[in-house]
Amino acid sequence: MTDTAYRDDIVFYGSRVAAGDLDRDAAVEQLVEVSAHRLSQRDARQLIDTWQGYLTPNRPPAPARSALLRRLFTRRTTNPKGTTTR
Secondary structure, three states: OOOHHHHHHHHHHHHHHHHOOOOHHHHHHHHHHHOOOOOOHHHHHHHHHOHHHHOOOOOOOOHHHHHHHHHHOOOOOOOOOOOOOO
16 A cells, blocks of 8 residues: 555654644645555545554564574475385
């Protein structure tokens, strides 16, 4: 739904509404305008209401988690113990 380019705009307008500096309807209109009308009114309203979720950046998984996932989803190269077939 949203691109990373909109992240800053969502946080900006959401924080302005939360601080009381900007009316919610005006912020929705401006967010739709900034997105070149790629966002609908309803989507912009929802994004303004949930702006705090866009404060944390998208991060890759932690190295320990990556190693665990790699082990879980790697195909076995040896036969299970005590068998001659897979």
